[in-house]
Amino acid sequence: xxxxxxxxxxxxxxxxxxxxxxxxxxxxxxxxxxxxxxxxxxxxxxxxxxxxxxxxxxxxxxxxxxxxxxxxxxxxxxxxxxxxxxxxxxxxxxxxxxxxxxxxxxxxxxxxxxxxxxxxxxxxxxxxxxxxxxxxxxxxxxxxxxxxxxxxxxx
Amino acid sequence: xxxxxxxxxxxxxxxxxxxxxxxxxxxxxxxxxxxxxxxxxxxxxxxxxxxxxxxxxxxxxxxxxxxxxxxxxxxxxxxxxxxxxxxxxxxxxxxxxxxxxxxxxxxxxxxxxxxxxxxxxxxxxxxxxxxxxxxxxxxxxxxxxxxxxxxxxxxxxxxxxxxxxxxxxxxxxxxxxxxxxxxxxxxxxxxxxxxxxxxxxxxxxxxxxxxxxxxxxxxxxxxxxxxxxxxxxxxxxxxxxxxxxxxxxxxxxxxxxxxxxxxxxxxxxxxxxxxxxxxxxxxxxxxxxxxxxxxxxxxxxxxxxxxxxxxxxxxxxxxxxxxxxxxxxxxxxxxxxxxxxxxxxxxxxxxxxxxxxxxxxxxxxxxxxxxxxxxxxxxxxxxxxxxxxxxxxxxxxxxxxxxxxxxxxxxxxxxxxxxxxxxxxxxxxxxxxxxxxxxxxxxxxxxxxxxxxxxxxxxxxxxxxxxxxxxxxxxxxxxxxxxxxxxxxxxxxxxxxxxxxxxxxxxxxxxxxxxxxxxxxxxxxxxxxxxxxxxxxxxxxxxxxxxxxxxxxxxxxxxxxxxxxxxxxxxxxxxx
Numbered sequence: 001x002x003x004x005x006x007x008x009x010x011x012x013x014x015x016x017x018x019x020x021x022x023x024x025x026x027x028x029x030x031x032x033x034x035x036x037x038x039x040x041x042x043x044x045x046x047x048x049x050x051x052x053x054x055x056x057x058x059x060x061x062x063x064x065x066x067x068x069x070x071x072x073x074x075x076x077x078x079x080x081x082x083x084x085x086x087x088x089x090x091x092x093x094x095x096x097x098x099x100x101x102x103x104x105x106x107x108x109x110x111x112x113x114x115x116x117x118x119x120x121x122x123x124x125x126x127x128x129x130x131x132x133x134x135x136x137x138x139x140x141x142x143x144x145x146x147x148x149x150x151x152x153x154x155x
Numbered sequence: 156x157x158x159x160x161x162x163x164x165x166x167x168x169x170x171x172x173x174x175x176x177x178x179x180x181x182x183x184x185x186x187x188x189x190x191x192x193x194x195x196x197x198x199x200x201x202x203x204x205x206x207x208x209x210x211x212x213x214x215x216x217x218x219x220x221x222x223x224x225x226x227x228x229x230x231x232x233x234x235x236x237x238x239x240x241x242x243x244x245x246x247x248x249x250x251x252x253x254x255x256x257x258x259x260x261x262x263x264x265x266x267x268x269x270x271x272x273x274x275x276x277x278x279x280x281x282x283x284x285x286x287x288x289x290x291x292x293x294x295x296x297x298x299x300x301x302x303x304x305x306x307x308x309x310x311x312x313x314x315x316x317x318x319x320x321x322x323x324x325x326x327x328x329x330x331x332x333x334x335x336x337x338x339x340x341x342x343x344x345x346x347x348x349x350x351x352x353x354x355x356x357x358x359x360x361x362x363x364x365x366x367x368x369x370x371x372x373x374x375x376x377x378x379x380x381x382x383x384x385x386x387x388x389x390x391x392x393x394x395x396x397x398x399x400x401x402x403x404x405x406x407x408x409x410x411x412x413x414x415x416x417x418x419x420x421x422x423x424x425x426x427x428x429x430x431x432x433x434x435x436x437x438x439x440x441x442x443x444x445x446x447x448x449x450x451x452x453x454x455x456x457x458x459x460x461x462x463x464x465x466x467x468x469x470x471x472x473x474x475x476x477x478x479x480x481x482x483x484x485x486x487x488x489x490x491x492x493x494x495x496x497x498x499x500x501x502x503x504x505x506x507x508x509x510x511x512x513x514x515x516x517x518x519x520x521x522x523x524x525x526x527x528x529x530x531x532x533x534x535x536x537x538x539x540x541x542x543x544x545x546x547x548x549x550x551x552x553x554x555x556x557x558x559x560x561x562x563x564x565x566x567x568x569x570x571x572x573x574x575x576x577x578x579x580x581x582x583x584x585x586x587x588x589x590x591x592x593x594x595x596x597x598x599x600x601x602x603x604x605x606x607x608x609x610x611x612x613x614x615x616x617x618x619x620x621x622x623x624x625x626x627x628x629x630x631x632x633x634x635x636x637x638x639x640x641x642x643x644x645x646x647x648x649x650x651x652x653x654x655x656x657x658x659x660x661x662x663x664x665x666x667x668x669x670x671x672x673x674x675x676x677x678x679x680x681x682x683x684x685x686x687x688x689x690x691x692x693x694x695x696x697x698x699x700x701x702x703x704x705x706x707x708x709x710x711x712x713x714x715x716x717x718x719x720x721x722x723x724x725x726x727x728x729x730x731x
Contacts, residue, residue, distance in 0.1 A: 096205040112211065116218035124229035131203055133231050145228055145235065151257040152221045152242055 004039035011047040012039060015054055022057040024103035049098045056088060056107050085110045209237050216241035243268035248315060250276040251308045259314060266322050271329040276312055276343040312343055316350050324354040331362040358382045362389040370427050375437065379416050386418050392426030416441050423448040428455040431463045439470045446476040453482035461494050468498035478506035489513035496523055506531035517544045524548045527555055534562035555611040559618040561650050614641045620650035631660035639664040646673035654679045657687055671695045675702035677730065685717050692723035705730035
């Protein structure tokens with residue numbers, strides 16, 4: 001069975017229901033609405049991004065659906081990203097937002113791990129440069145934060 | 156101008172990503188992405204927008220180690236808010252650690268952020284007891300003698316308990332109390348639990364390690380009463396705790412209709428014996444139990460019967476993981492094990508080290524092994540327990556991920572099965588192959604006979620040992636061949652003596668094991684050559700730990716230098 005997804009720029013995408021349901025948002029919508037041929041509008045996702053998201057879901061269509069409690073346990077997190085996923089993530093970070101909106105946890109995880117790998121090992125200034133962020137702390141505030149959290153510095 | 160800034164961000168991001176790209180990426184995407192910015196990136200939305208959402212930034216933070224989180228705190232106010240919550244989500248309070256006062260200062264105002272709290276207190280332990288290698292150095296520098304540390308630890312303990320007991324701890328979900336046992340005073344664990352009685356009302360996971368209190372079963376009931384939302388409970392009594400041997404009398408609330416602990420899924424009890432009545436009284440209250448671990452005291456009598464097992468299965472029909480370790484010198488009979496397997500239809504994981512694994516259990520296992528994901532039959536007590544039966548099980552164990560057969564005598568010849576025999580078994584499925592297995596010990600393979608691979612292709616962890624002291628080359632070839640057919644193997648532990656780890660015996664076949672992280676052959680008592688070490692370093696990209704037979708510190712340094720030569724500084728080398 002196929003469903004039709006409509007991006008924010010009004011492009012239609014025909015996908016297998018099984019693939020579309022990797023998105024919990026879409027899955028819930030389909031359950032609530034029931035049997036219907038009408039297309040599903042996704043006003044927050046552009047065609048370019050949706051193409052990539054669908055590509056990801058197709059590739060991972062046979063993965064076991066992750067149980068929520070397992071993914072939320074901080075102890076179990078690892079920084080192993082599958083090779084295919086790593087290549088995939090290089091193209092577009094807009095995907096993180098889309099994965100968050102569509103509620104596709106595995107894809108969101110891959111995106112977040114990629115960004116985390118960028119942050120690792122960098123000083124605050126280097127992190128700011130990487131993401132073009134403005135420092136809105138006063139020097140006194142910075143000093144206080146350092147002092148309060150130094151227990152975390154070398155753990 | 157704003158768009159241009161975003162464009163620049165996307166370019167800098169692109170170059171950041173590519174500098175961290177894995178070495179085996181395709182060449183094409185490399186040049187494309189370098190030449191142009193993200194083709195598909197809509198310049199009105201960039202990574203910075205993703206980072207602006209606190210829930211996304213928190214998720215990113217959850218993948219960072221503490222030093223990275225610390226650096227992230229200083230980036231901007233927005234990063235500070237998100238990363239601070241992540242930093243405090245999971246906290247270890249190591250009371251005896253010199254750095255403890257620093258975290259203690261910040262503890263009270265951040266208590267409500269904590270969801271997972273571990274309290275380690277070894278300041279009350281034996282003087283010679285050390286925490287870990289890293290702490291060793293710090294303690295020896297700081298310590299002005301055992302007394303100073305103990306006194307400091309005492310004050311810190313009091314202060315932490317004071318802070319905990321006067322605050323709202325209802326948001327805490329996980330609590331681990333790892334408090335060594337003192338010589339004289341009440342254990343910290345009990346002290347904390349008593350002082351904070353009822354405070355941890357939201358607690359889902361409680362782990363009370365190394366309790367020094369009198370081994371008293373009523374304590375378990377007390378905990379279950381106090382924390383009704385508990386999903387998992389682990390209590391470990393130290394072997395040196397006094398045992399309450401006299402009849403404990405009726406529980407405070409002797410019930411016709413026992414309270415049901417409907418949330419409890421996992422129960423782990425170590426160090427205490429559970430005779431039939433006590434055991435049934437406990438499990439009757441836990442109908443949703445999925446995982447049960449009981450590690451009894453050594454040399455204790457279990458006194459269970461078939462009817463104990465039947466009633467257990469009736470009370471707890473959802474059991475999927477069972478770990479029974481009767482300890483050395485205790486009894487847990489074959490018939491009981493077999494009955495457990497028969498009655499617990501949802502069982503996926505069975506750990507029965509040191510139990511009397513025998514023919515009855517094997518008979519049932521033959522039918523059930525296809526469902527099993529974990530099997531631990533280490534050091535089963537029946538002498539000479541049948542390696543051949545175990546190997547036969549492996550030809551059916553389609554779903555097995557974990558196997559521990561340490562101490563089971565495997566005749567290395569068992570790894571040869573001629574093609575003929577395998578076909579025979581396939582053609583006659585109705586026939587009870589169990590009765591028909593030939594005396595494999597007597598079979599010697601034809602030179603060109605193919606090796607049968609085990610069916611357990613999902614196997615990730617294996618611990619095996621062999622009956623013979625010396626495993627010869629041809630036997631090794633087939634053992635390695637069998638292992639090489641298990642592509643998901645992550646950890647290999649080989650426990651015989653004199654098992655050769657070299658290319659002549661077929662080690663190179665293990666090159667297929669691309670996911671291998673741990674290789675342990677430390678009890679083989681054979682020194683391993685340089686080219687083998689280097690081969691291991693280059694062939695197993697995910698290798699993390701090598702545990703080998705290494706005599707002396709110089710040899711260990713030498714092995715490390717060989718690994719460094721092939722760029723594998725990251726591999727940890729452990730020796731006994």
